[in-house]
Amino acid sequence: MLRHGFRRCASQAASGAASASVLLRTRPVMRSAASLCHCNASMAVKSTPFAYRFYSSEAAAADGRDVQRGESGEITQFGQLAELGVHPNLLTAVTRDMNYQNMTPVQAKTIPVALKGTDVVAQAKTGTGKTLAFxxxxxxxxxxxxxxxATRSSFGTAKSNDIRGIVLSxxxxxxxxxxxxxxxLTRNTGLVVQSAVGGTQKQAMLRQTQKQxxxxxxxTPGRLNDLLRDTLSGIDAPKLAALVLDEADRMLDVGFEQELTEITSYLPSPREKVRQTMLVSATIPDNVIRLARQMIRPDDFQFVQTIGQNESLTHERVPQNIVAIHSWANVYPALFELIDREIEAFRQGQRKIPFKAIVYFNTTALVELASDLGYHRRRAGLLKASTFSIHSKLHQASRTRAADAFRNAGCAVLFSSDVTARGMDFPNVSHVIQVDTPRDRESYIHRLGRxxxxxxxxxxWLFAVSVSMPATKRLLGDLPLRPNDTLTTAATRVDTGASTPYHEQMIQQGRDVGPVFSQAYKSIFGLGVSTAKDKYLLVDDMNLWAVKGFGLEEPPKVGNDWARQMGLSSANLNFFRGNDRGFDRGGDRGFGRGGDRMSGRGGGGRDAFSDMGRQVRRDGQSSGGFRRERY
Incomplete structure (x- = not known):
């Protein structure tokens, strides 16, 4: 169905146009024949007996206690972790203060394994309770x-140069x-928690950490690396007990590989202090396996697979719609048509839950444009919902305020870049709307997971612009996306003079958002195209958007240097005065955006990590192979 749906969408669009130090990471071994975990979904990739069995079932057996397990052999309730030696003050925080009694499947599979002290690589989807699991x-x-x-009596004795645990996000x-x-979790203990992230004042964080x-x-990797290499920061971890890398795939995607390598060089070597490392990732491409080789003990780790063989990474129960958008001139009209329609459906009692949407764009400038348009529509009484925006250009304080406000809102829209696509928990999100082809397949999956x-x-909902439809098909062609043609603005031929009230509203608002539109216009060219012909078709569609979609007299002007950098020197752009070329208002559309998306190559020969790599779950993979029956 997926493949057929793409044909249908395409036809609609066409109608218009290993480091050595790791090997030294050993630890003392307690002799025991018993095993702690019987998790039937975890793959044991380990070769030495486990040490540091402070949390073991042997201890429970010595006290004559029997650890109760579910039918699958897993511990399923947090209270049962007392039998494994978990401190009562931690369990009280979980079961009484946080009111969690039953574990999620991810927690049931991961916690007992991690409590052994062995290193862990876990493949787990977002929204499954994995934060508490590590x-x-x-x-x-x-x-x-x-x-x-463990007790509050030790509170106030912490030092900034005696960090015992690090979590990287x-x-x-x-x-x-x-x-x-x-x-x-630590409110009943003497443990002190601090955060260090970019976008906040470093000195203020250091003063607080040195005081408390x-x-x-x-x-975040960038800020931690900066703190560790700053000899005056006072930040150190000579007795580091554990290191967690959450959303490891995302950290590599955004270019933190070098920072991660540098961070480990500042931490105590395994010969000085043994530590437990936990690597958690929703997807495990080759570059994540390569990272595991660098940071995980090859002779004492366990791969925990929390995703069943027949379970899709894309939450198959979530209805997924794809809308063929004729031109970029139709994107924002179609977006606000959908928003208005879904809000009204709830107000009329046709939907059970309030409309609460996250709208994802591929560039910050597109987020800013949507935010400005939403603001003007609310002022004009056209939009009956609160609007918020989060993107990388905002200061951290502004991003935090927006995130908190959106969490607490009822009927609301959050315009966002990918900074909220991983791990962020926003309750009661009814819709995820993605505009244009995502940068990669994993981005689509994680956005949908909100x-x-x-x-x-x-x-x-996925808005697939005609110039990007071929790339969308290549990237997402086997996912359960269903064509949806219920938005009248999506197929409007503005190039022939056709219009809708939403298009007219965009033209009226175009005067108010001109500078922001100029940045959004240019940002789309930075997403990458595959051939010169594709670039020219994209330029024509962007010019149509500017003139017919926003009512501008001419497309935004661009400089020769920028055009040369984008590979568009001979394209139909509106160059600054002094260039001997203007732009032509004509032009066909039909551009297909693609390009290679490589996740990196794995390591050399076969080892425990190679064995792990053969057991990870890829999106669309089931026990019978890759899914091809849909779309």
């Missing part, structure tokens, strides 16, 4: 290594979210 074992390990940290928002969760101390630091979290309802 925080609880991490905090327990810190307490076992220093028992006085790819985004500021996710790092702050993890830190908040960690503070809830720090046991657990939750950070809706239908837990047992809630939700749906996904």
């Amino acid at each position: 925080l609880l074992p991490l905090l327990q390990r810190m307490i076992v290594e220093d028992p006085k940290l 790819p985004t500021r928002e996710l790092a702050e979210q993890i830190a908040t969760e960690a503070r809830r 101390g720090c046991h657990l630091l939750v950070a 809706t239908a979290r837990g047992d809630k309802e939700g749906e996904g």
Whole structure:
């Protein structure tokens, strides 16, 4: 169905146009024949007996206690973790303060394994409780290594140069979210949690950390690397017990590989201090396996697979719609038509839950344009919902305020770049709307994961512009996307003079958003195209958007240097005065955007990590191979 749906959408559009130090990471071994975990979905890739069995079933057996397990052999309730030695103060925070009793499947598979002290590589989807799954074992390990940290009596003794645990996250928002969760978990202990993220004042963070101390630091890679290499920061971790890399695939996607390597060089070597490393990732491409080779003990780690063989990474129960958009001139009219329609459906009682949407764009400038348009529509009384925006250009304080406001809102729209696509928890999101072909397949999956979290309802929408349709088909052609032609603005032929009220509103608002539109116009060319012919067709469509979609007299002017950098020197652009070429208002459309998307190559010969690589789940993969029956 997926493949057929793409043909249908395309026809609609066509009608218009290994480091050595790792090997030294050993630790003392406690002789025991018993095994802690019987998780039937985890692959044991390990070769030495486990050490640091502070949290073992042997200890429970010595006390004559029987660890109760579910039918699958898993521990399924947080209270049962007391039988594995988890400190009561941590469990009280979970079961009483946070009111969590039953584990999610991810927690049931991951926590007992991590409590052994072995290194862990876990493949887990977002929205499945994975944050608690790695925080609880991490905090327990810190307490076992220093028992006085378990009670409030030790509070106030922390130091900034005695950090015991580190959690790395790819985004500021996710790092702050993890830190908040960690503070809830440690409220009955003497553990001090601090966060260190970019976009905030470094000196203010250092003053707070030097005053309060720090046991657990939750950070983004860039900021942590900066702190560790700054000899005057006072930040150090000579007794580091555990290191967690959350959303490892995303950290590599956004270019943090060098920072991760540098961070490990500042941490104590395995010969000085043994630590547990946990690597958590929703997808495990070759570059994540390469990272595991660098940071995980090859002789003592366990791969935990929390995604079933017949379970899709894309949440198959989420309805997913694809809308063929004739031109970029139709994108924002179609977007606001959909928003208005869904809000009205809830107000008329046709939907059970309020309309609460996240709209994803590929560039910051497109987010800013949507935010400005939403603001003007609200002022004019055309939009009956609160609007917020989050993107990388905002200061961290502004991003945090927007995220908190959106979390607490009822009927609302969040215009966002990919900074919120991973790990961020926004309750009751009813719609995820993605504009244009995502940068990669994983981005589509993680964006979609912001809706239908837990047992809630939700749906996904993808706006596929005709110039990008071939790339969309190549990237997402086997996913369960269903064609949706219910938006009248999507197929409007503005090039022939056709219009709708939404198009007229865009033209009226064009006067108010001119400078922002100019940046949005140029930002789309930076997304990458595959051939010179494609570039020319994209230029024609962008010019149509400017003149017919926003009512501008001419497209935004561009400079020769910029055009040369984009490979558009001979394209139909509106160059600054002094160039001997203007632009032509004609031109056909039909551009297809593509390009190679490489995830990196794996390591050399076969080893434990190669075995792990053969058991990871790829999107669309089931026990019978890759899914091709849809779209």
